[in-house]
Amino acid sequence: MNNSLYIVRDTPDKGKGMFATQDIKRGTCIISEAPLVFVSPIVPKTMLALETMSKKNKKYLLSLSNIYSEDEMPNVMGIIKTNALPLGQDAEEGGVYRVISRINHSCASNVRHTWNSRMQKEYIHATEDIAAGDEIFTSYLATLMPRSERLKQLQEDFRFECRCKLCTAASSEDYDTTVTRINECSDLILKYASSNPRKSIGYVREVLALLDKAEIWGKTAFYYDGYQISAMYGNYELAQEWADLLLESHRLDEGEESDLYQRYLKYSMNPRSHERAGRGGYISLKGA
Incomplete structure (x- = not known):
């Protein structure tokens, strides 16, 4: 799963992640991708979308991570809740992606993800120069926060303790x-x-x-x-x-x-x- 700018591969401690295969300049569009499935706050609508997915896309969906147990919710709904991105700021509907959903979090992210309603795709642009071999990170947080607030929200919403360079920095x-x-x-x-x-x-x-x-x-x-x-x-x-x-x-x-x-x-x-x-x-x- 790669192109000229990125490759998706295993990481030591975060499952799969996206890595730059060459130097990427700020402003570069790294990937644009249509959702595997659109997610609605209306559960029956989401279930209908799941039922009409192709076998290939359903396989991709089921390969994504899930932070929820079967006791909390069915596996496929856990995957969706873990990986869905809103279709624009404050949007109630979301999308789950084959590649973009693999991008891991850092509070010191190096890309921005935005929904383009006209193209019906999510776009990932580099917000700084990224060196070949570096991991590509987005931020799961919508606003700037002090460290204690970031750690609290990430633990509550995504169930992990952030160890990014910003959260572990002495400064x-x-x-x-x-x-x-x-x-x-x-x-x-x-x-x-x-x-x-x-x-x-x-x-x-x-x-x-x-x-x-x-x-x-x-x-x-x-x-x-x-x-x-x-x-x-x-x-x-x-x-x-x-x-x-x-x-x-x-x-x-x-x-x-x-x-x-x-x-x-x-x-x-x-x-x-x-x-x-x-x-x-x-x-x-x-x-x-």
């Missing part, structure tokens, strides 16, 4: 302090976006500096904050700068085929095209 306390401040700033960006946009932009810049310092992935959302606030208050030159950063960051995260790329391209081509552009009147954000 984990410094990372926790940084993550806590990033989360505080995220709240403050929203709090002041309407009442004090200069202050809000200042928090955007602080977060970006913290992400750089700690080498944490996740700038795209904050580039969008910077763009949206600048456009809303009529700072279109500044909005152009943020829109260009947003577009390039999103391209590297999710590719030009993503659901959002065309919207961000529109903003980059015309920073006044945001639906809230100019609605806050004009407040200079120069130097903020």
